[in-house]
Amino acid sequence: MPYGWYGPACGGATMKVTILPDATAAAQHAARLVADHLCAEEAPVLGFATGETMRPVYAELVRLHRLGKADFRRATSFNLDEYAGVPPDHPASFARFMQDALFGQVNFAPGAINLIRGDAPDLDEEVRRYERLIDAAGGIGLQLLGIGQNGHIGFNEPGSSFASQMRVTELAPSTRAANAPAFRPDPVPTHAVTMGIETIVAARHCVLLATGTAKASAVARMLDGAVDEGCPATALRAHSATTVILDPAAAALHWQRRQV
Numbered sequence: 696m697p698y699g700w701y702g703p704a705c706g707g708a709t710m711k712v713t714i715l716p717d718a719t720a721a722a723q724h725a726a727r728l729v730a731d732h733l734c735a736e737e738a739p740v741l742g743f744a745t746g747e748t749m750r751p752v753y754a755e756l757v758r759l760h761r762l763g764k765a766d767f768r769r770a771t772s773f774n775l776d777e778y779a780g781v782p783p784d785h786p787a788s789f790a791r792f793m794q795d796a797l798f799g800q801v802n803f804a805p806g807a808i809n810l811i812r813g814d815a816p817d818l819d820e821e822v823r824r825y826e827r828l829i830d831a832a833g834g835i836g837l838q839l840l841g842i843g844q845n846g847h848i849g850f851n852e853p854g855s856s857f858a859s860q861m862r863v864t865e866l867a868p869s870t871r872a873a874n875a876p877a878f879r880p881d882p883v884p885t886h887a888v889t890m891g892i893e894t895i896v897a898a899r900h901c902v903l904l905a906t907g908t909a910k911a912s913a914v915a916r917m918l919d920g921a922v923d924e925g926c927p928a929t930a931l932r933a934h935s936a937t938t939v940i941l942d943p944a945a946a947a948l949h950w951q952r953r954q955v
């Protein structure tokens with residue numbers, strides 16, 4: 696398996712697939728793309744994902760920030776999703792995750808961090824509020840993404856329309872199982888608020904990071920399978936600028952298929 700990048704290999708003329716020697720190098724590369732975006736843009740608008748895959752990305756961004764190589768002062772941020780009914784100070788909330796992993800350690804300006812309130816009394820109104828904020832910021836410039844084992848992006852589970860907007864959605868049983876440890880001994884929420892697939896692909900650049908064997912099948916489906924709503928991540932194959940960053944374990948099944 697080569698390290699480095701190749702493309703277009705996956706149906707979309709603009710999808711770039713980058714395979715790096717290990718998960719650490721993959722996360723560092725994703726962080727580097729964010730840092731480059733911060734440098735290149737006058738008013739960078741970042742879309743963040745949460746999940747275990749993202750922890751080393753944020754750790755690297757904090758490291759770069761301390762070295763003076765990632766300045767968030769002019770940036771605005773949005774997050775992909777949040778659990779419905781979960782307040783921001785809940786230990787398993789995505790708000791708390793972001794605060795601990797990144798926001799508490801870098802220099803966003805006051806008011807520049809936009810989080811979804813999972814405990815808002817009216818989640819439909821919360822969705823409208825958040826969409827207005829994204830529009831007012833001029834849309835998302837760089838959107839970081841992970842991928843679920845079932846091919847979800849954000850919390851757009853298989854079957855989500857490619858035209859879906861931000862909304863309240865029901866989590867798949869496999870997603871609830873994967874996220875159970877953070878809530879134990881309580882049950883995982885059944886619903887979440889998520890940016891829709893159309894919201895995600897409206898970002899000017901999408902960066903999807905997948906590492907580890909557990910993601911190999913979803914990655915192969917995303918890159919080599921039919922573009923359809925059975926695998927939400929395949930929507931990225933039609934996006935104008937997506938970078939997929941993989942470690943060898945996550946790339947393994949895709950790579951095998953390229954050899955036959």
Ligand code: F6R
Pocket residue numbers: 743744745746747748749775776789840841842843844847848849850
């Ligand atoms: C989280 C999100 C999800 C995760 C995905 C992978 O904000 O949008 O789509 O990116 O579930 O999660 P991990 O990295 O924990 O495997």
